[in-house]
Amino acid sequence: MISQGVLDHETWVMDLAEANLSNNPVWYKLYSARDAYQLPSLMPHDWHNLVIELDESDELFSLFYKYGFFSYSTY
Numbered sequence: 001m002i003s004q005g006v007l008d009h010e011t012w013v014m015d016l017a018e019a020n021l022s023n024n025p026v027w028y029k030l031y032s033a034r035d036a037y038q039l040p041s042l043m044p045h046d047w048h049n050l051v052i053e054l055d056e057s058d059e060l061f062s063l064f065y066k067y068g069f070f071s072y073s074t075y
Contacts, residue, residue: 006042009033011067031067 011030019025033039037060039046054061 007034009042036063036067 010032012027013030014025014027016025033042037050039050054064
């Protein structure tokens with residue numbers, strides 16, 4: 001099935017200090033939204049359900065917070 005919708009979202013990061021020293025940026029995949037939050041899709045109703053789960057699960061909220069306020073020095 002062909003879809004024109006967004007199938008996943010990935011966040012990639014690099015260590016800028018390391019890249020400046022080596023003149024060779026190395027990118028690391030931080031997370032995939034579907035994998036990290038166990039989303040069946042990125043449709044609005046799945047995000048809605050995630051928000052409800054974030055309110056109910058401290059562990060899931062901590063993960064969401066970690067990815068939202070990522071600091072390379074913490075990994």
